[in-house]
Structures are given as C-alpha cells and as structure tokens.
Amino acid sequence: MTTPVRVAVTGAAGQIGYSLLFRIASGTMLGPDTPVDLQLLEITPALGALEGVRMELDDGAFPLLNSITCTDDADVAFGDADVAILVGSMPRKAGMERADLLSANGGIFKPQGEALSRSAKKDVKVLVVGNPANTNALIAMNNAADLDPGRFTAMTRLDHNRAISQLATRLNSQGESVSVNDIKKMTVWGNHSVTQYPDLSHCEVAGKNALELVGDQEWYANEYIPTVAKRGAAIIDARGSSSAASAASAAVDHIRDWTLGTPDGDWVSMSVPSDGSYGVPEGIISSFPCVCKDGNYEIVQGLDINDFSREKIDASAAELVGERDAVTELGLI
Numbered sequence: 453m454t455t456p457v458r459v460a461v462t463g464a465a466g467q468i469g470y471s472l473l474f475r476i477a478s479g480t481m482l483g484p485d486t487p488v489d490l491q492l493l494e495i496t497p498a499l500g501a502l503e504g505v506r507m508e509l510d511d512g513a514f515p516l517l518n519s520i521t522c523t524d525d526a527d528v529a530f531g532d533a534d535v536a537i538l539v540g541s542m543p544r545k546a547g548m549e550r551a552d553l554l555s556a557n558g559g560i561f562k563p564q565g566e567a568l569s570r571s572a573k574k575d576v577k578v579l580v581v582g583n584p585a586n587t588n589a590l591i592a593m594n595n596a597a598d599l600d601p602g603r604f605t606a607m608t609r610l611d612h613n614r615a616i617s618q619l620a621t622r623l624n625s626q627g628e629s630v631s632v633n634d635i636k637k638m639t640v641w642g643n644h645s646v647t648q649y650p651d652l653s654h655c656e657v658a659g660k661n662a663l664e665l666v667g668d669q670e671w672y673a674n675e676y677i678p679t680v681a682k683r684g685a686a687i688i689d690a691r692g693s694s695s696a697a698s699a700a701s702a703a704v705d706h707i708r709d710w711t712l713g714t715p716d717g718d719w720v721s722m723s724v725p726s727d728g729s730y731g732v733p734e735g736i737i738s739s740f741p742c743v744c745k746d747g748n749y750e751i752v753q754g755l756d757i758n759d760f761s762r763e764k765i766d767a768s769a770a771e772l773v774g775e776r777d778a779v780t781e782l783g784l785i
C-alpha cells in the first residue's frame with residue numbers, strides 16, 4: 453500500500469472540522485489513491501465530542517482512512533505530520549478588541565508553532581484557517597524555529613471562491629452564459645478581512661478580460677468588492693454561525709492545489725509569507741496569486757498593478773503590518 457499521508461487537523465470537533473474531516477477521509481483532498489492518517493487535536497473538554505466524530509468517521513468505512521488519532525497533545529497531533537490544518541482558534545466575541553483577540557490566539561498559535569517545529573515533518577504544509585488567519589499563521593511561523601517559513605500559509609481560498617461565484621452570478625444577470633469553470637486568474641490580495649481586495653483586472657472569463665465584460669466600474673468598486681469582502685459577515689447574519697462547509701471546502705481546495713498543482717493557465721489565491729513582491733512588505737503573510745507545481749507554490753510575477761489596485765493592496769498590507777506590530781508588542785513573535 454502507498455504510505456499514508458499524515459494529516460493533522462486542530463479544532464477537529466468544531467463546525468469546520470465536521471465537514472472537513474469527512475472530505476479528507478473520502479480522498480477529495482489528496483486524491484483517490486492516497487491513504488490518510490488523521491491526527492486530530494482538540495482542547496481537553498472537547499475530547500468527548502471529538503470521540504463522537506471519530507465514531508462517525510469509523511461509520512463511514514472510508515477505504516482511504518488508515519487511522520484516526522484523537523488527542524489534546526499538540527506534539528502527538530503534529531507528530532511526523534505532512535499536512536497541518538489549523539482550524540481551532542478563538543473567534544471574536546462581543547466586546548472584544550482586536551488586541552484581545554490577537555492575544556488570546558497568541559496563546560494558541562505560539563505553542564502550536566513550537567510543537568510543529570518539534571514534531572512535524574520538515575516539509576509539512578501548514579494551512580491556518582482559524583481567524584485572524586493571516587496573523588495567526590504569522591505567529592505560528594515565527595515560533596517554528598526549525599521550519600522553513602515558507603511552509604506556513606493562511607486561507608484566502610474561500611474569498612477566492614466567493615469572488616468567482618459572485619462574478620459568475622453578475623455576468624449571468626447581464627445575459628452572458630458563464631459557469632465558474634470559465635473563470636480563470638482570479639486574485640484576492642491582502643488580509644482575510646474586510647480590507648481584502650478581490651481583483652478582476654487580470655481575471656479572464658472564457659479568455660476575455662472580466663472587468664471589460666462587466667463594463668461597470670461603479671458596480672465593481674461599490675458592490676462587488678464589498679460583497680466578497682463582507683460575505684463572511686453575511687453568512688453569520690443568515691445562519692447564526694460562521695461559514696463552515698464552504699470554509700472546509702476551501703481548505704480542501706487549498707491543500708489539494710498546493711499538493712497536486714494548479715491547472716495550466718490558471719492560478720489561485722493563497723496567503724503566503726511576503727517576499728516583497730508587488731510592494732507588499734516582507735514579514736507579513738498576505739494573499740497573492742500563486743501557481744503550484746510539484747508540491748511547491750510560487751507567487752505569480754509580472755502583473756501590472758494600476759492605481760486603483762495599488763491603493764487597495766497597500767491598504768490591506770497596512771492592516772497586516774498593524775496586526776504584526778500588535779503581536780510583536782504582545783511578545784508573541
């Protein structure tokens with residue numbers, strides 16, 4: 453049998469975990485020929501609920517699911533992990549300031565970065581989903597002394613997928629006949645927050661420029677961008693809890709593409725450590741257009757950035773720099 457891939461998931465008994473684990477077990481993330489070992493981390497009080505999830509995973513009789521480990525010890529969960537999806541975090545509660553949230557999550561992502569460094573494979577692929585995802589990833593990265601910083605990424609794939617879907621809906625309402633499959637080269641820049649910038653200037657729809665097809669800068673600036681950026685809040689309003697199945701689906705997309713590659717002629721949005729590309733300061737984890745091949749990602753180079761895009765990319769980068777400065781002040785990095 454092919455050696456199973458060890459996939460660690462934190463916050464495994466939560467909402468996203470409930471959707472994510474079954475898709476990983478079914479082979480949707482790593483392909484139909486790759487067995488998996490699931491290494492699931494929860495806080496001690498949630499181990500009972502996690503046991504229930506394990507029972508349901510057993511009941512799925514998934515042919516690719518080689519083993520399931522449930523633990524409250526990060527070194528066990530991350531032991532020899534090939535992939536680590538960090539979902540468990542403390543979401544913002546009423547009355548909490550950003551600094552409170554960053555500090556509470558520092559208590560989670562600092563020790564988890566240290567445990568990844570001690571226990572995971574050196575080429576582990578880390579995806580941080582738990583919010584504030586970009587800065588949580590930065591905290592983990594900065595506390596993982598023995599790992600290459602490039603192993604740490606954060607999730608903006610949900611924003612990318614939302615941007616594609618909203619564009620298809622708009623074009624169909626204009627009388628075009630567009631499927632999400634026709635939309636290529638979508639880019640979300642910046643932070644997984646309201647300052648994110650879903651950029652249509654390089655996006656293609658069946659080979660045509662998306663912005664030209666839309667032909668309505670006012671809609672782009674004042675409806676499309678805010679709708680994508682505030683979609684998370686709209687889901688919370690409608691459902692009473694934050695997005696879960698779509699977030700799990702995006703996590704599967706992110707790890708699948710990083711592992712198996714992006715299609716020729718297309719790219720995806722991933723939050724990765726900035727190397728200074730497009731004027732985004734080094735020392736933050738920000739969303740860029742990325743191509744993946746042979747298990748590696750690269751930031752797409754050479755795209756023209758117009759004045760409108762420049763302003764939006766700079767604003768989101770400035771927010772990330774502010775978050776980095778706050779966690780530096782808190783002694784987390």
Ligand SMILES: NC(=O)c1ccc[n+]([C@@H]2O[C@H](COP(=O)([O-])OP(=O)(O)OC[C@H]3O[C@@H](n4cnc5c(N)ncnc54)[C@H](O)[C@@H]3O)[C@@H](O)[C@H]2O)c1
Nearest residue numbers: 463465466467468494495498540541581582583607610699
């Ligand atoms: N990046 C994105 O696009 C995106 C999208 C949706 C949700 N999110 C974020 O994902 C996170 C999880 O969402 P959810 O709906 O699954 O939340 P949830 O509250 O249902 O589940 C979170 C789980 O994490 C666990 N947990 C808390 N601290 C932990 C720790 N130190 N170690 C291990 N587990 C721990 C909790 O016990 C809980 O079971 C939230 O921060 C949410 O805001 C991000």
Ligand SMILES: O=C(O)C[C@H](O)C(=O)O
Nearest residue numbers: 583683684685687694695
């Ligand atoms: O917006 C949120 O708080 C939840 C999540 O990050 C989302 O984008 O759905």
